[in-house]
Amino acid sequence: MSISPNATTLPILYSFRRCPYAMRARLAIYNSHLDVELREVVLKDKPTSLLTISPKGTVPVLQLPDGRVVEESLDIMYWALQQSDPDHWLPSELVPVIQALVKQNDDEFKYWLDRYKYADRYLEHPMEFYRSHCESWFAILEQKLISNDGFLLTDRYTLADIALFPFVRQCAHVDRSWFLQTPYLHLQTWLEKMINSSLFIQVMQKHPQWLAE
Incomplete structure (x- = not known):
């Protein structure tokens, strides 16, 4: 289990360390023991790959291996907890x-x-x-x-x-x-x-x- 800055064929999480929305998405992913590729974004220099899948350009954004894109932090949290919820955060x-x-x-x-x-x-x-x-x-x-x-x-x-x-x-x-x-x-x-x-x-x-x- 890791949030890795270097990975392949994993869900891709575009994040910004200090953003509270991104924080809560990372907290859920990490606590669910899920592996993702973490792409740390500088908001003044957003990568083209982020803007291509999510033109609004905000973080967090999760791109799943099947191509689906999850653009809201709460939806990312729900996704993570649906995969694994070891501490029963979502009864x-x-x-x-x-x-x-x-x-x-x-x-x-x-x-x-x-x-x-x-x-x-x-x-x-x-x-x-x-x-x-x-x-x-x-x-x-x-x-x-x-x-x-x-x-x-x-x-x-x-x-x-x-x-x-x-x-x-x-x-x-x-x-x-x-x-x-x-x-x-x-x-x-x-x-x-x-x-x-x-x-x-x-x-x-x-x-x-x-x-x-």
Whole structure:
């Protein structure tokens, strides 16, 4: 099992190390013990092979050996877990709840996260205004963690924890001092546990830019 920068006849994953969408795709692939060829993309210099199979030019994108292309991070996660789900991240009875929570994260929280992180581009309001909306999401997650023994939906990780984690991490790192003085102690613990996990450390290894031969 590996995420290899040099491989053949394997699914090809176009990725960018710091992208939260790509992070969660890599987390699912790695935890599923699947081999893929990792192609690290520089977003300002996207390879022609990526744009050919996915003209929108965003990552992650997974090209399967049979030619099928999976263009959304959640679909890549589902694909990986359908191949192998050793830690039961996708229990069938929780799929609707998982989907609803991830949709709320991606549709609502991400909107405010972008404005908080890039407040200098959104001058209609001060940074604190955008942060307050992010904090509302933190408060919701904190209560879920309290109710579920340190996880979002049950007493262990599910796809929801893994799919939300990169975005919570990104938001917390905008102003880490602020985040650490908030009352969301369970969220802080949950985040640090994931950041320090061997799984996250593995998927965050640096790879050189992939260049076509």
